[in-house]
Amino acid sequence: MPSWSLILFTLVVQACVGAMVWLEFVRLVPAGQHATEQPDTIRATTMLGVTVGIGAAILISIFHLGSPTKALFALSNLGSSWLSREILLLLLFGGGVVLATFMWRRGWGSESSRILLSRTSAVLGLVLVFVMARLYMLPTAPSWNNAATPISFFAASFVLGGAVVLASMMYGRSATQPPANVRTIILWALVICLGVEIALIPIQAGVLYDHPMVIDHGIRFALLNTLMVVRILSVVVALLLLTKSLRGSLKQPGRWMLPTIVLILLAEVVGRYIFYAFYYSVGV
């Protein structure tokens, strides 16, 4: 049974990083002809959500430890431990996001300083996702030590972050609609990232099914099969809905956005569950 705290922690952090990256990317997109609102109202809603998410992730990471009171020792081995580096980057990213959120919401500092801090946080977030992936790429853990780990972590970040920004656009406290081209870009990016996740499944399955722990144990074999089917189905249906939405062939596309986001969340949770539950190392 994998640790749900680790599943939650990694997904929440990656969603927060993805959302920050999308926010900064969206800002670079020129507003469309019929735009009635600049992305900064999206920013206010999203950054508040990211701040809460990072706070929750830090609490989850502390309380999943056997000895939470000694958590600060985790920064003691930056020289060789990827886990130490992950904690440092999490604190830097989280600190940057919290400060930037306060600056945006309270109007502190100049706009250029707020933008600089937000972009620096987004870049730190990307480094954090790389370090998170690197942490699992142990030479003794074949199920994790392959290219699928960093690719899937980055894909999950962009997918979940995109979903967070889309949700902010749709359900945030805004009377007006964001630029249509921003929404289109995010939807296309979701399609591409989910496509990457589908393409990774054969690589991941190849590693997972090639182990006696799965082959010999009927229950584990059946569980892996079931989870794989749920993941593939949820990704494929989400892809179909996104594609139809982009082609304009959905009646009332806004109504389909919530089910699409739910399917994306389901796919990511199941994918991460598989990642932890079917971990194996060489040796005994």
Next chain:
Amino acid sequence: MARQLGFYVNSHACGGCKSCQVACKDKHDLPLGVRWRRVYEVTGGGWQKDGAAWRSTVLAYNLSIACNHCEDPICVSVCPTGAQQKGDDGIVSIDPHRCIGCHYCAWACPYGAPQYDEEAGVMTKCNLCADEVESGGTPACVAACPLRALEFGELETLREKYGNVAAVFPLPSAETTRPAVVFNPHRDAARADAEGARIGNQEEV
């Protein structure tokens, strides 16, 4: 060259009585579920048709494994707190006052050495009975073995006496962590890997 203590495991002689495992638990008063030394029962083979006859290819042997106090210990390099330390005598130990119980060392170790103590909230592992060794004694597992299948000492001395085999099925190649252990493999160990042998007592260990 720094001192490096290690174990010699004579898998050929091991009868699988688990005295070593019990002596270790007793000496260190280990809680339920924590086993610094474990005896793995490797089993495989079956029956093979040989012309008109059926020939048994059954294989089985025991492998007693604890921490191998690796020369290049992956647990030490991945530990975020520096709680995992390699001493001047080559013994790898955990400082319980620094360990945060993150389990990362357990994921990384290919020998299953770091074991979680639920009550204390920290990882624990074989320390080669450092207190006994310091006072000229032997580790509890070595002292308890009725078949003299275990020995300990300077790694160089063990290698001179018994050779250089540091990996035997189902253990990984010695290149990753350079374990301070010498094996006398069971005669079936060579074909165990090729014939898809398994650990028969996975639930127990």
